[in-house]
Amino acid sequence: MAQKLLGTWDLGARDRPAYQLVVNWRPCAMCYGAVLWSGVRSLVIAGHGPELEALTGFDEGPIHPQWDHELRRRGIEVVSNVQTAQALEVFREFADSGAVVYNGRGGNPGTPTG
Numbered sequence: 321m322a323q324k325l326l327g328t329w330d331l332g333a334r335d336r337p338a339y340q341l342v343v344n345w346r347p348c349a350m351c352y353g354a355v356l357w358s359g360v361r362s363l364v365i366a367g368h369g370p371e372l373e374a375l376t377g378f379d380e381g382p383i384h385p386q387w388d389h390e391l392r393r394r395g396i397e398v399v400s401n402v403q404t405a406q407a408l409e410v411f412r413e414f415a416d417s418g419a420v421v422y423n424g425r426g427g428n429p430g431t432p433t434g
């Protein structure tokens with residue numbers, strides 16, 4: 321949405337301010353790539369542990385074990401543990417609401433094969 325609003329695909333261009341993305345938890349597999357290539361200079365999250373998936377049933381997908389290191393290595397600052405308790409409360413409220421959990425396999429994260 322920021323790219324569309326600003327009319328550019330490169331949020332990290334030299335003539336741009338250092339954009340920061342603030343989201344509720346560690347990026348999922350899809351969003352991780354978007355963060356990596358968007359050009360944002362920093363990522364602020366409430367946490368990065370297993371709590372989100374445990375509380376909500378979301379499948380965040382496979383994430384590189386050194387995901388935050390890989391972002392920092394590319395000049396993207398990672399700030400974690402911002403308002404963690406508040407985020408966890410929102411996840412609990414979501415789980416209690418009975419809302420649909422977005423998961424292409426109906427909540428089954430799958431089993432390893434081979």
Ligand SMILES: [Zn+2]
Binds near residue numbers: 347
């Ligand atoms: Zn995502």
